[in-house]
Amino acid sequence: MPESMKNIHKYACRILPDGKFIFIENNIEKSLILFSNEGIFLRKVVALAGDPYNVCFVKNNTVAVGLGTKPQTVLVDIEQNKITEIINLSHRCDCVACDGQILVISSRFKSTILNLNDKSFTDLEGVGGTFISLFKxxxxxxxxxxxxxxxxxxxxxxxxxxxxxxxxxxxxxxxxxxxxxxxxxxxxxxxxxxxxxxxxxxxxxxxxxxxxxxxxxxxxxxxxxxxxxxxxxxxxxxxxxxxxxxxxxxxxxxxxxxxx
Known part of the structure; x- marks a missing residue:
């Protein structure tokens, strides 16, 4: 980490398909930060609202970020450095996971599945966690x-x-x-x-x-x-x-x- 970034608090870390790494900096500025394949700091991607806690890759150049206590998840284009969509839900957005077909947004006791093809929503009561992951x-x-x-x-x-x-x-x-x-x-x-x-x-x-x-x-x-x-x-x-x-x-x- 660069000397100026050693003391900032970081949540989540993801390996992008091209090998780069992306993190959530959840301290003062609250932002997404991008590193190269070799671990070299590249840039801050975008500033975030709420209490950003978790991030996942969606597709193309897009990642999703759960805003924690704020009942929103945002989609971010990391090449254009901008938020492209805001997803409003009825529950906290603590953690997010995606397999390219569905995006799961979860709080501890409830999850919402967003079908990325038809944009439909499905609520799963009683299914959630501090963190989630998707596989098959x-x-x-x-x-x-x-x-x-x-x-x-x-x-x-x-x-x-x-x-x-x-x-x-x-x-x-x-x-x-x-x-x-x-x-x-x-x-x-x-x-x-x-x-x-x-x-x-x-x-x-x-x-x-x-x-x-x-x-x-x-x-x-x-x-x-x-x-x-x-x-x-x-x-x-x-x-x-x-x-x-x-x-x-x-x-x-x-x-x-x-x-x-």
């Missing part, structure tokens, strides 16, 4: 004070729910790789935990020994296997902690064993 027509979610990962169909049907001491507590994000493994940033015990596709077993993949401290965001590019984690690190000069991003390559051949 299923909605994956974490809940802040429940230490639980859940998987629902996009019609609301619960497929499985997983709770384990490795995940304690969930105050940060989750994402999936191309094989359907669920990666959870567990800030309570400074680790990245991977849960099997059937929600039966888990394994701690990264921990404090790997430099993970209070991870708050995670994302995976399913095509390249690249994973990014927004975590804290110590400045070797003044010993202060600040947020930075670690980049990893995922080995999909690893086995997931319960509790290990």
């Amino acid at each position: 027509d299923n909605i994956y979610s974490t809940v802040f004070d429940d230490n639980r990962v859940s998987c629902n169909r996009n019609n609301g049907e619960l497929l499985w729910s997983f709770q384990h001491r490795n995940i304690e507590p969930i105050t940060s994000e989750l994402t999936l790789d191309k094989a359907g493994f669920v990666y959870v940033a567990s800030s309570g015990n400074n680790s990245i935990v991977v849960v099997s596709p059937d929600g039966q077993t888990s394994k701690t993949l990264l921990s404090e020994g790997d430099g993970i401290s209070d991870p708050v965001a995670i994302d995976i590019n399913k095509e390249t296997g690249k994973m990014i984690v927004l975590s804290e690190t110590k400045d070797p000069m003044d010993k202060r902690a600040y947020q930075t991003v670690f980049v990893y390559e995922i080995n999909l051949k690893c086995e997931v064993e319960d509790g290990k």
